[in-house]
Amino acid sequence: MSLDDSAARVAATLEDALDGFPDTDLTAAMRYAVSRGKRLRAHLVIAGATMLDVPKDRADGAAAAIEAMHAYSLVHDDLPAMDDDDLRRGQPTVHVKWDEATAILVGDALQSLAFELVSGPVTHPDPTVRAELALTLARASGGAGMVLGQAEDIAAEMALIPLNLDQITGLQARKTGALIGWAAMAGARLAGEDPARLGRYATALGLAFQITDDILDVIGDATRAGKRLRKDAEAGKATFVSLLGLDGAKSRAEALVADAIAALEPYGPRADALRDTARFVIARDA
Amino acid sequence: MSLDDSAARVAATLEDALDGFPDTDLTAAMRYAVSRGKRLRAHLVIAGATMLDVPKDRADGAAAAIEAMHAYSLVHDDLPAMDDDDLRRGQPTVHVKWDEATAILVGDALQSLAFELVSGPVTHPDPTVRAELALTLARASGGAGMVLGQAEDIAAEMALIPLNLDQITGLQARKTGALIGWAAMAGARLAGEDPARLGRYATALGLAFQITDDILDVIGDATRAGKRLRKDAEAGKATFVSLLGLDGAKSRAEALVADAIAALEPYGPRADALRDTARFVIARDA
Numbered sequence: 001m002s003l004d005d006s007a008a009r010v011a012a013t014l015e016d017a018l019d020g021f022p023d024t025d026l027t028a029a030m031r032y033a034v035s036r037g038k039r040l041r042a043h044l045v046i047a048g049a050t051m052l053d054v055p056k057d058r059a060d061g062a063a064a065a066i067e068a069m070h071a072y073s074l075v076h077d078d079l080p081a082m083d084d085d086d087l088r089r090g091q092p093t094v095h096v097k098w099d100e101a102t103a104i105l106v107g108d109a110l111q112s113l114a115f116e117l118v119s120g121p122v123t124h125p126d127p128t129v130r131a132e133l134a135l136t137l138a139r140a141s142g143g144a145g146m147v148l149g150q151a152e153d154i155a156a157e158m159a160l161i162p163l164n165l166d167q168i169t170g171l172q173a174r175k176t177g178a179l180i181g182w183a184a185m186a187g188a189r190l191a192g193e194d195p196a197r198l199g200r201y202a203t204a205l206g207l208a209f210q211i212t213d214d215i216l217d218v219i220g221d222a223t224r225a226g227k228r229l230r231k232d233a234e235a236g237k238a239t240f241v242s243l244l245g246l247d248g249a250k251s252r253a254e255a256l257v258a259d260a261i262a263a264l265e266p267y268g269p270r271a272d273a274l275r276d277t278a279r280f281v282i283a284r285d286a
Numbered sequence: 287m288s289l290d291d292s293a294a295r296v297a298a299t300l301e302d303a304l305d306g307f308p309d310t311d312l313t314a315a316m317r318y319a320v321s322r323g324k325r326l327r328a329h330l331v332i333a334g335a336t337m338l339d340v341p342k343d344r345a346d347g348a349a350a351a352i353e354a355m356h357a358y359s360l361v362h363d364d365l366p367a368m369d370d371d372d373l374r375r376g377q378p379t380v381h382v383k384w385d386e387a388t389a390i391l392v393g394d395a396l397q398s399l400a401f402e403l404v405s406g407p408v409t410h411p412d413p414t415v416r417a418e419l420a421l422t423l424a425r426a427s428g429g430a431g432m433v434l435g436q437a438e439d440i441a442a443e444m445a446l447i448p449l450n451l452d453q454i455t456g457l458q459a460r461k462t463g464a465l466i467g468w469a470a471m472a473g474a475r476l477a478g479e480d481p482a483r484l485g486r487y488a489t490a491l492g493l494a495f496q497i498t499d500d501i502l503d504v505i506g507d508a509t510r511a512g513k514r515l516r517k518d519a520e521a522g523k524a525t526f527v528s529l530l531g532l533d534g535a536k537s538r539a540e541a542l543v544a545d546a547i548a549a550l551e552p553y554g555p556r557a558d559a560l561r562d563t564a565r566f567v568i569a570r571d572a
Contacts, residue, residue, distance in 0.1 A: 020430075021429050021430050022429075022430055022434065024429075024434060024437070024438075025437070025441070026429050026433070026434055026437045027429060030429055072394075076390055076391075076394060079390065081385070081386035081387045081390060082387050082390065099367070100367035101367045101368050101437075101440050102437070104362055104365065104367060104368065104390065105362075105433050105436060105437050107394070108358075108362060108393070108394075108397065108428075108433050109428045109429030109433040109434070110429075111394065111397050111398070112397070112424045112425075112427045112428030112429065112431075112433065113424070113428055113429065115401045115420055115421075115423075115424040116421060116424035116425055116428060119405065119417045119418075119420035119421040119424065120421055126413075127412075127413040127414040127416070127417040127418075128413040130413070130417040130420075131405045131413040131416040131417045131420065132405075132413075134401055134405035134416075134417065134420045135401075135402060135405040135406055137401075138398045138399070138401040138402035138405060139398075139402055141398045142394075142395045142398030142399055142402060143307050143308075143310075143312050143313060143316055143395030143396075143398065143399065144306075144307050144308055145398075147312065147391050147394050147395040147398065148308065148310060148312055148395070150391060151310070151311070151312045151387075151388070151391050152310075154387050155311070
């Protein structure tokens with residue numbers, strides 16, 4: 001199960017879901033917003049499920065749900081009132097290609113789609129699992145999770161005193177860590193196993209991901225990233241790089257990946273796809 | 287079970303839910319956004335559930351969920367890029383009292399809260415019911431339901447040719463009818479009965495509600511309504527009043543309420559609260 005396999009599966013699932021929607025401009029803009037991406041979160045769901053012997057097609061609903069949720073957050077984060085970005089994944093952002101009203105509504109509809117996917121019968125035959133996936137997804141994405149992290153990030157940009165390492169770690173645990181954590185634990189939920197057993201992997205992975213994002217914002221190639229870079233330095237924001245230095249940030253991310261991999265020890269070779277994913281998180285160039 | 291009783295119950299449920307959130311500006315703005323309103327949708331849930339002998343406290347989760355969903359839609363609809371309204375329920379809108387970024391995030395977090403409430407164990411002991419409520423709520427609110435209706439409404443405002451009666455009826459069935467319909471049928475879902483039996487009531491009620499909104503936009507008192515009125519005429523938009531005339535619109539709303547009440551016939555006197563609600567929908571002055 002490679003990242004490319006997962007990306008192809010989740011693209012097909014999202015396409016199928018949107019084919020069931022009315023043929024409108026809104027649906028076209030939703031399709032555009034979910035049409036690209038690394039699909040890391042979907043892959044975590046699918047690789048985690050596969051490791052625990054969940055049939056692949058039973059992971060598709062949850063995998064598509066987390067990508068719809070992630071895509072909604074990007075569309076809203078890119079809005080002029082938020083990060084004001086024109087480029088995402090190498091393409092014009094939704095509010096640039098359409099307009100702000102459409103971008104707000106596309107984000108809103110993609111969040112609904114995430115819950116439609118995760119609570120639908122195709123996601124799992126056991127309604128207890130579906131309701132639990134919906135409940136945990138709502139908590140991870142809402143006002144105590146991802147949305148709070150984004151609100152804190154915007155507040156930090158306007159603050160006179162840059163955040164310290166503890167504050168940034170907490171903020172990012174919510175902004176990006178919560179959804180990555182949900183994705184890493186979804187496979188266990190689908191398998192009917194205790195998701196907490198993957199908690200250490202999920203937490204370390206989420207933080208390593210964000211540190212790498214901060215590193216790529218400094219050393220990355222904008223064309224390859226498909227989005228504007230050097231934003232944090234321009235804004236004078238504290239980041240893992242500004243606080244730890246470039247080498248310090250790299251070492252920290254590597255240590256976290258080592259810890260994530262160590263946390264998979266009880267699963268033996270079955271966890272190789274999750275190990276590869278952890279290595280990918282810091283080795284990626286975009 | 288009066289509207290006031292339901293309003294008090296749902297306010298308490300929402301307050302309790304938000305008390306569980308971190309003490310942040312975002313939570314304060316979420317609390318503000320859900321702190322007022324007629325609570326018609328919550329009352330439909332509670333009155334429908336009570337009619338079918340569901341204990342009141344078992345209707346609270348679904349009732350609070352639909353009000354959180356409704357509140358999110360108002361916060362986003364009021365944004366400058368959408369309807370650009372400064373006043374809602376007699377108070378400054380969220381983007382006026384805070385800012386646009388906060389308003390976008392408050393709406394996003396309230397949508398998540400709706401799904402957190404509806405899929406949580408307190409909503410119903412049977413996970414099949416919780417997953418079904420989440421799934422139908424996602425469909426009612428998303429890109430084939432409420433959000434599509436709002437997108438169509440914005441498009442209609444920019445169109446050169448006003449919509450005709452069929453088009454407006456379809457648009458409003460999505461924009462306001464979908465959530466009202468979900469609310470009217472939620473009690474049956476909580477009771478484990480066939481929600482389709484309340485479908486005719488729900489559809490007629492939703493349309494009567496919107497026609498009355500169009501009437502109040504023309505003859506209503508802005509202070510009492512707590513929001514800007516006469517918007518549709520200013521924008522040259524087709525409404526039920528512009529298409530049917532004021533008297534024609536009133537007759538149509540009354541006929542729909544009569545139909546909604548007739549559809550409750552099989553339930554006998556147990557349905558009196560739902561009958562009162564239907565009468566309230568056209569008798570309200572705000």
